[in-house]
Amino acid sequence: MNSQTKIPEHLTVYSQLKEMILLGRFAPGQALTIFGLAEEMGAGTTPVREALRRLTAEHALTSLENRRIIVPELSEKDISDIYFLRLIVEPELTRQSTKNMTDTKIDQLRRIDAQINEALDHGDVVAYLEGNNRFHFAIYETAQSQVLFQTARSLWVQIGPSLRIVCGRYGTANMPDKHSELLDALSRGDENAAAQAMRDDLAQSHLLISAPPAHRI
Amino acid sequence: MNSQTKIPEHLTVYSQLKEMILLGRFAPGQALTIFGLAEEMGAGTTPVREALRRLTAEHALTSLENRRIIVPELSEKDISDIYFLRLIVEPELTRQSTKNMTDTKIDQLRRIDAQINEALDHGDVVAYLEGNNRFHFAIYETAQSQVLFQTARSLWVQIGPSLRIVCGRYGTANMPDKHSELLDALSRGDENAAAQAMRDDLAQSHLLISAPPAHRI
DNA sequence: TGAAGGATAATTTGATCAAAACTTTGACAA
DNA sequence: TTGTCAAAGTTTTGATCAAATTATCCTTCA
Incomplete structure (x- = not known):
């Protein structure tokens, strides 16, 4: 039993x-x-x-x-190291997920993406963060790679608090969104294009979080 | 107080x-x-x-x-993912460590390497594993990179039990040892050569651990 | 005013115990 | 023999408590 x-x-x-x-x-x-x-x-x-x-x-x-x-306060060095890893791990997860992608999964991703866009329109930071998280990990879990998945999870939790600060600072206007390119590549089964779209998405996020604080007294 | x-x-x-x-x-x-x-x-x-x-x-x-x-039993997929990450993280740690390398540190590494060679000569598996561990992480800690260091640590603990099995199976004869090339590169301050030597070391280790079991009944 | 010292409060740590959950064993029936 | 079920034995889980440790505040003195 x-x-x-x-x-x-x-x-x-x-x-x-x-x-x-x-x-x-x-x-x-x-x-x-x-x-x-x-x-x-x-x-x-x-x-x-x-x-x-x-x-x-x-x-x-x-x-x-x-x-x-x-709750940890990340240094510049920490952030650059985290993005060094993210730019390796998450595109690779995306690449591997392409092989296992189904129409059902794609539909699910499109629904999440729609929710994200809605959150962006309303300037709802928390809803955006939550949707973005679900979008990425819905892809990553499809890759069926224990080790890389866990690594990605760990990196996200580490960057979480800092990302929240950035969103609060700049609002939801400049949030990265390479999701349409990503969805297109995934539905075509083009693993290289999918990985590249993910790299672009992350690079945008990295720029945002590394930008100097707006008005530090 | x-x-x-x-x-x-x-x-x-x-x-x-x-x-x-x-x-x-x-x-x-x-x-x-x-x-x-x-x-x-x-x-x-x-x-x-x-x-x-x-x-x-x-x-x-x-x-x-x-x-x-x-204690986890790693699948082939797990092992290949772990080495995918190791081949990124550990050469990068080696590269970053080159900048902070001192003569004292090099001497310390040479001493550890001598102990490793002695263990190899005597076929002492445990002493080899312990020395190898100390050698690698003495380098990695010099890089002063929290995130990458932690990731490497995590990967080593995961691969540990499997590595032990391999050593017990093949003895210490074919153990990877690109340590001399590594030490030379580090003392020259050649970060590219150092990173490459580390990649070679890991590639050898990967071959060994992925090799089919000798005589599986 | 401001620094040093000590008392008090808050927090973590590790042990212990009861209850819950799981595994194993053995009996019994098909 | 095979499968099912229940009882016994482990093991985990979560609460509680005392001891140790750390933080905070308040007084005193220069």
Whole structure:
């Protein structure tokens, strides 16, 4: 009788926290306490503790020597290294996904893309970030590559808080969108064009996040 | 009064387990229980539990749906993806390390290399693995790149158990060793040659690990 | 005013325990 | 022999608590 009857609470807490980090609900540098989160989320301290430990291991959070856990503040070097990797990993995932692409999947992607455009029109930052995340990982999961998928996930959680800041700063006007080119290439089954479109999308995102802050006093 | 007076136990347990996994003390597929490890290591169950959770997050261990934790068995696809990444990340770390290379560091690397050669002569698999690990990461830490360093660490822990199997199968005769070329390039400050030597080293390792098992019944 | 020192509060850490969930074992029937 | 079911034995999970550690605040003194 082996079935998954119940999902352990530390997993649900983990998922919730990860989602919040990914969508930038926490500011970079903000400190998180076990007790505070447990109260806020209506969970026990033990599951929260384990979830924090896991997120720290994934570099979604940083554990200071003071035993204090904070949302990491990325340096310029960190960001350039993250994009160095993203520009390798995510186009490759896109390339591999092309082989497994189905009409059903393409339709699903088009629907998500429509939602993204709607969010952009309304200037809804959170909806944009959420849609963009779903769009990319709907492609990546199709590649069926454990290792690359996990790496991409890790990079996204690390960049999440900073990306949120950028969006808040510039609004949704200049958001990268090579999604139409990407969808065309995917539906044609052209893996090189798909990978290139992904590279373009990432390059735009990199420019945005590396741009100097608008008005730093 | 902020100083690091005492190291938490879950960290030491984590380090010990990671070391054991890296050197292949556990076979791929082997199950690990919290209680068993706690007894074996003379630690409490709480620190062991947290260490396992962290190692699982780093993909050094795999958490089955049964809640059972095992040492992962890598598929061919996993291995090729890991080497795809290694061939990007580790040469780049080597390249970046060239800028920060000092004579002291070079000497240290030469000493480690001598120990590796001694281990190879004696057919000492564990000493070889340990030396090789120290050699590579002594280079990588010099690069001062958080993100790439962490990625390399993660990839090594994942490949560890499989590498151990390969070494046990073929002995230490055919182990990759482009270390002299690497050391020469590093001491000349030739970053391209250094990165290339690292690529060659990894390519050899990849060949070895992808080779068909000798006599599978 | 401002720095040093210490008391107090908040937080993390690790142990322990009960409950839940899973695996295994063995009995019994087809 | 094969398959099913239930009971027993492990193992994980989450709550709780005491001890250790760190942060914060308040007083005192120059």
